Amino acid sequence: MLITDARVVVTSPGRNYVTLIIETDDGIRGIGDATLNGRELSVASYLEDHVVPLLIGREANRIEDIWHYLYKGAYWRRGPVTMTAIAAVDVALWDIKGKKAGMPVYELLGGAARSGVMVYGHASGESLDELKADFRAHLDLGYKAIRIQCAVPGLRKTYGIPAAGDAVYEPASGSLPQEDSWETTSYLDFAPRMFEAMREEFGFGVHMLHDAHHRLTPIEAGRLGAALEPYRPFWLEDPTPAEDQTSFRLIRQHTTTPIAVGEVFNSIWDCQTLITERLIDYIRATVVHAGGITHLRRIFSLAELYGVRTGSHGAGDLSPITMAAALHVDLTVPNFGIQEYMGHKDPAGEVFRTNYTFTDGLMHPGDAPGIGVEFDEEAAAEYPYDRKYLPVNRRLDGTVHDW
Ligand code: CS2
Numbered sequence: 001m002l003i004t005d006a007r008v009v010v011t012s013p014g015r016n017y018v019t020l021i022i023e024t025d026d027g028i029r030g031i032g033d034a035t036l037n038g039r040e041l042s043v044a045s046y047l048e049d050h051v052v053p054l055l056i057g058r059e060a061n062r063i064e065d066i067w068h069y070l071y072k073g074a075y076w077r078r079g080p081v082t083m084t085a086i087a088a089v090d091v092a093l094w095d096i097k098g099k100k101a102g103m104p105v106y107e108l109l110g111g112a113a114r115s116g117v118m119v120y121g122h123a124s125g126e127s128l129d130e131l132k133a134d135f136r137a138h139l140d141l142g143y144k145a146i147r148i149q150c151a152v153p154g155l156r157k158t159y160g161i162p163a164a165g166d167a168v169y170e171p172a173s174g175s176l177p178q179e180d181s182w183e184t185t186s187y188l189d190f191a192p193r194m195f196e197a198m199r200e201e202f203g204f205g206v207h208m209l210h211d212a213h214h215r216l217t218p219i220e221a222g223r224l225g226a227a228l229e230p231y232r233p234f235w236l237e238d239p240t241p242a243e244d245q246t247s248f249r250l251i252r253q254h255t256t257t258p259i260a261v262g263e264v265f266n267s268i269w270d271c272q273t274l275i276t277e278r279l280i281d282y283i284r285a286t287v288v289h290a291g292g293i294t295h296l297r298r299i300f301s302l303a304e305l306y307g308v309r310t311g312s313h314g315a316g317d318l319s320p321i322t323m324a325a326a327l328h329v330d331l332t333v334p335n336f337g338i339q340e341y342m343g344h345k346d347p348a349g350e351v352f353r354t355n356y357t358f359t360d361g362l363m364h365p366g367d368a369p370g371i372g373v374e375f376d377e378e379a380a381a382e383y384p385y386d387r388k389y390l391p392v393n394r395r396l397d398g399t400v401h402d403w
């Protein structure tokens with residue numbers, strides 16, 4: 001089964017997505033997500049200008065060989081653009097393999113290890129009252145795990161709060177980066193109060209997660225983790241920028257609050273120390289940014305050896321193709337932890353027709369052959385690319401800070 005064509009479609013139904021389509025001489029076509037929020041065209045060009053010419057004429061079933069050909073053959077390894085491009089090829093080839101076999105990808109990965117995939121949704125608010133209302137709405141939908149984010153009093157704009165009227169939080173906006181303001185002291189004072197109020201209102205029978213979004217120093221993270229322990233967070237996510245993996249040793253010295261890191265990671269090397277020294281409890285690497293199903297399974301297998309569970313990123317800026325592929329992987333891995341599920345802004349559903357289901361807090365990828373997502377190129381053409389940037393964060397004195 002030879003690859004006869006490969007092309008990239010950039011479309012913006014509700015937000016920008018980049019999709020790779022691979023076609024074969026058996027008439028089977030596979031699709032892969034290549035979306036990198038705020039840098040979409042970099043990946044589109046990497047694929048169109050450098051990868052697609054290498055794919056034509058190759059055996060579509062040789063997923064591992066093509067993965068290593070693209071990873072080692074480029075000389076310049078790793079990085080979000082490269083690994084997102086490789087991920088798109090990888091997922092499209094798994095999609096083709098499933099369609100050829102007439103089986104959903106999870107069956108090719110060893111079959112289901114559970115009945116469904118526990119997901120967490122996002123509750124947020126400009127105030128604790130708004131947060132409580134949104135949290136209750138998610139409980140009513142059946143979620144067993146919900147992330148809580150609230151505007152920090154005194155800060156102009158806080159991460160994770162959707163624009164008024166938006167059901168799905170979309171951080172990318174504007175033709176130039178929006179500038180957010182930040183003050184760690186205000187946040188460290190407020191976050192424990194938020195958890196205390198939420199546990200008082202909803203008790204301990206539901207998982208509560210929180211995302212610090214890379215903004216603390218290791219000792220600040222240790223302090224926050226310790227302060228949250230009475231409220232039993234399911235996890236504290238991205239407490240610090242995780243380039244310095246060994247800095248998590250300091251966090252571990254100060255708190256038993258579970259730590260989740262990895263949505264910005266793109267290879268096993270980004271998290272090798274974090275995993276092998278058990279410095280984290282959940283690894284959040286994703287199909288689309290960590291080299292696809294093939295590489296993500298290697299990361300998850302390493303994590304299994306050290307008792308680290310999976311907790312993949314699943315924001316609305318990862319396309320429905322990634323959501324579906326993630327569910328196929330989540331259904332099969334022995335050390336599954338939880339999967340993020342934010343949903344996608346309309347009219348994404350006009351372009352990506354999905355088969356995955358949500359029932360009582362659990363999701364399932366469905367049993368359609370392959371990944372189980374259909375991509376409508378005609379509909380995609382109705383939504384041209386619309387450049388958007390992720391925000392830039394500044395402290396109150398103007399210093400640029402991690403966003
Ligand atoms: C967040 C994301 O979902 C999360 O955990 O960290 O919203 C992240 O900010 C975006 O995916 C960035 O594009």
Ligand code: MG
Pocket residue numbers: 211213237238263
């Ligand atoms: Mg996050």
